[in-house]
Amino acid sequence: MLLTHEDIVSIGLSMKVALTATALSLPFGFAVAWLIVFKQFRGKVLLEVFVNLPLTLPPVVIGYFLLLLLGKNGWLGHLLAESGIQIIFTWKAAVLASATVGFPLLVRSIRLGMESIDRQLIEASRSLGAHWYDTLLTIILPLSLRGILAGSSLMFARSLGEFGATIIVAGNIPGVTQTIPLAIYDYASSPSSTAMALSLCLVSVIISVTVLFLHELLSRKLDQARAL
Amino acid sequence: MKLHIDIKKKLGDFSLQVKSDIAGERTGIFGESGSGKSTLVHLISGLTEPDKGEIMLDGEYLFSSRKKINLAPERRRIAIVFQQAMLFPHLNVKANLLYGYKRCRAENRHIKPEMLVNQLQLQPLLERGVENLSGGEKQRVALGRAVLANPRLLLMDEPLSALDDTLRFQIIPYLRSVSEKFGIPYLFISHSLTEMQLITDHILEIKNGLSLDETTPEQLARNRMAQSPNGYLNLLRLSSPRREHGLFAYQWGKNSLLVSAGEQAAESLFELSSREIILFKKHPEAISARNLLECTVTEMFESDGRIGIVLSVNGEKLVAEIVRSAAEELNIKPLSTLFAAIKASSFRRLASSQD
Numbered sequence: 251m252l253l254t255h256e257d258i259v260s261i262g263l264s265m266k267v268a269l270t271a272t273a274l275s276l277p278f279g280f281a282v283a284w285l286i287v288f289k290q291f292r293g294k295v296l297l298e299v300f301v302n303l304p305l306t307l308p309p310v311v312i313g314y315f316l317l318l319l320l321g322k323n324g325w326l327g328h329l330l331a332e333s334g335i336q337i338i339f340t341w342k343a344a345v346l347a348s349a350t351v352g353f354p355l356l357v358r359s360i361r362l363g364m365e366s367i368d369r370q371l372i373e374a375s376r377s378l379g380a381h382w383y384d385t386l387l388t389i390i391l392p393l394s395l396r397g398i399l400a401g402s403s404l405m406f407a408r409s410l411g412e413f414g415a416t417i418i419v420a421g422n423i424p425g426v427t428q429t430i431p432l433a434i435y436d437y438a439s440s441p442s443s444t445a446m447a448l449s450l451c452l453v454s455v456i457i458s459v460t461v462l463f464l465h466e467l468l469s470r471k472l473d474q475a476r477a478l
Numbered sequence: 479m480k481l482h483i484d485i486k487k488k489l490g491d492f493s494l495q496v497k498s499d500i501a502g503e504r505t506g507i508f509g510e511s512g513s514g515k516s517t518l519v520h521l522i523s524g525l526t527e528p529d530k531g532e533i534m535l536d537g538e539y540l541f542s543s544r545k546k547i548n549l550a551p552e553r554r555r556i557a558i559v560f561q562q563a564m565l566f567p568h569l570n571v572k573a574n575l576l577y578g579y580k581r582c583r584a585e586n587r588h589i590k591p592e593m594l595v596n597q598l599q600l601q602p603l604l605e606r607g608v609e610n611l612s613g614g615e616k617q618r619v620a621l622g623r624a625v626l627a628n629p630r631l632l633l634m635d636e637p638l639s640a641l642d643d644t645l646r647f648q649i650i651p652y653l654r655s656v657s658e659k660f661g662i663p664y665l666f667i668s669h670s671l672t673e674m675q676l677i678t679d680h681i682l683e684i685k686n687g688l689s690l691d692e693t694t695p696e697q698l699a700r701n702r703m704a705q706s707p708n709g710y711l712n713l714l715r716l717s718s719p720r721r722e723h724g725l726f727a728y729q730w731g732k733n734s735l736l737v738s739a740g741e742q743a744a745e746s747l748f749e750l751s752s753r754e755i756i757l758f759k760k761h762p763e764a765i766s767a768r769n770l771l772e773c774t775v776t777e778m779f780e781s782d783g784r785i786g787i788v789l790s791v792n793g794e795k796l797v798a799e800i801v802r803s804a805a806e807e808l809n810i811k812p813l814s815t816l817f818a819a820i821k822a823s824s825f826r827r828l829a830s831s832q833d
Contacts, residue, residue, distance in 0.1 A: 368562075368564065370560050370562070370564045371564055371566060371567075373520075373523075373525050373551075373558065373560075373564075374558065374560065374564045374566075375566070375577070376524075376525065376550075376551040376552055377523050377525070377551050377552075377554075377556060377557050377558045377624075377627075377633075378552075378557060378577050378578030378581060378623065378624070378627045379552045379555070379578055379581035379582055379627055380552055380577075380581055381550075381552055384552075384581070388577075389566060392568045393567070393568060475568075
């Protein structure tokens with residue numbers, strides 16, 4: 251396997267971006283899934299459409315919107331610039347791009363997990379003296395763990411592969427914002443770098459397989475813990 | 479316990495209107511499937527909000543549309559035992575039992591876990607996962623969990639209907655112990671008259687979403703005798719069985735009864751339909767039925783054209799059912815002496831003490 255120093259930085263950056271995007275999205279994904287599954291409110295359909303929108307939009311479009319929002323003249327970018335925070339063309343922008351693109355996958359999985367919870371378990375919890383937030387933490391959260399796990403794995407994998415939105419909003423700066431897909435894109439542009447591109451492809455496959463294995467392992471552990 | 483209910487709730491095409499003052503410690507809510515019993519459970523416990531009206535428990539408003547009061551479920555201290563046990567699958571038996579107890583204020587913790595575990599015989603189950611329990615064990619844990627929350631009122635929403643007959647009658651003494659041993663009043667919801675007779679003292683009947691007058695299990699059984707497929711179901715506690723000519727000879731008070739579906743247990747509960755009893759004005763000369771009992775008519779009642787004859791057999795009560803013409807022909811009146819013939823195979827065993 252042929253890996254340059256920059257490739258290793260790209261691998262590290264990809265892992266960092268995917269992990270951060272997944273970890274940051276988890277509480278929001280859980281809250282949104284809970285709202286959609288358990289709450290009745292006006293505008294629920296709009297929320298569902300908005301959450302799922304990144305699934306149907308081309309990632310480049312998402313990247314462009316993020317660029318408009320976070321750029322120097324953007325509404326949020328302007329405010330952040332005044333506070334001395336630079337997002338665009340940093341690894342943080344890659345995190346935002348990955349989080350936006352992967353968020354619907356995370357919500358969908360957690361939602362599926364929550365929908366499988368029998369409503370009477372929640373009613374039992376409330377009638378036994380638990381406040382809604384107590385029920386959320388002691389019943390809904392643990393019973394959604396499988397969904398959370400599946401969603402996190404999906405989102406992590408999606409973040410690893412994120413290309414379109416990332417290249418728009420974070421650029422393709424080797425050693426700074428160049429993730430594995432961007433590095434492969436660079437190698438693919440040059441016919442002499444096939445071996446390098448293939449090496450990074452192999453790394454991607456290894457990471458993805460590891461994530462899937464971990465997911466299966468943790469799922470089984472959860473099932474075993476429940477069966478005891 | 480005093481529960482005042484005067485509420486209206488519309489759910490799609492279905493409308494529930496209940497007005498009642500419940501004062502008993504062991505009250506049944508009786509009604510056919512779809513009559514609105516479970517909706518009432520949701521409304522009393524605060525899981526669903528009524529459209530209009532008020533609910534008061536021991537003088538405290540739980541809900542009042544006029545006063546704009548709607549206490550959250552966790553503040554009502556009304557626990558529920560569901561049809562399916564609804565144990566938390568990620569917690570073991572012990573953690574399930576303590577779920578409500580931990581959330582109960584210290585000053586309200588009158589029932590301690592040790593007392594309950596002994597009473598419901600849960601000790602061997604404590605460390606087990608709930609997925610591995612039998613249906614009866616699950617329901618006992620669910621009952622224990624609800625009792626340990628030290629509620630002011632316990633709502634039992636058809637807790638026996640998911641169990642087979644054997645398990646059902648094993649659980650009944652535990653259900654009764656909620657009020658007898660722990661002093662917690664309950665509302666027992668069911669569509670089974672037999673369960674009502676064994677578990678409750680008063681009944682509020684709900685029909686098509688409307689509450690009817692309060693009655694007793696006995697009165698309800700009499701009212702429904704004609705329309706019920708098995709007539710009036712006599713519940714007999716028979717004891718000390720011994721084998722006799724391939725049958726079981728049981729003691730029933732001062733009487734002896736021959737039963738084919740018996741079991742060697744100190745005491746068994748049997749069901750006998752009022753339609754399985756044949757009445758004779760005089761002692762018949764020869765008869766194939768293995769039980770012939772001399773009895774006195776204590777009371778007569780009518781149910782949709784059928785006549786219920788309440789008999790005293792050496793102090794034990796039995797209800798037989800005949801048509802009006804038979805009652806007239808035999809000239810049956812209170813204090814008449816009759817002979818009741820019952821086949822040994824007419825008794826249906828519900829439970830035995832060793833089960």
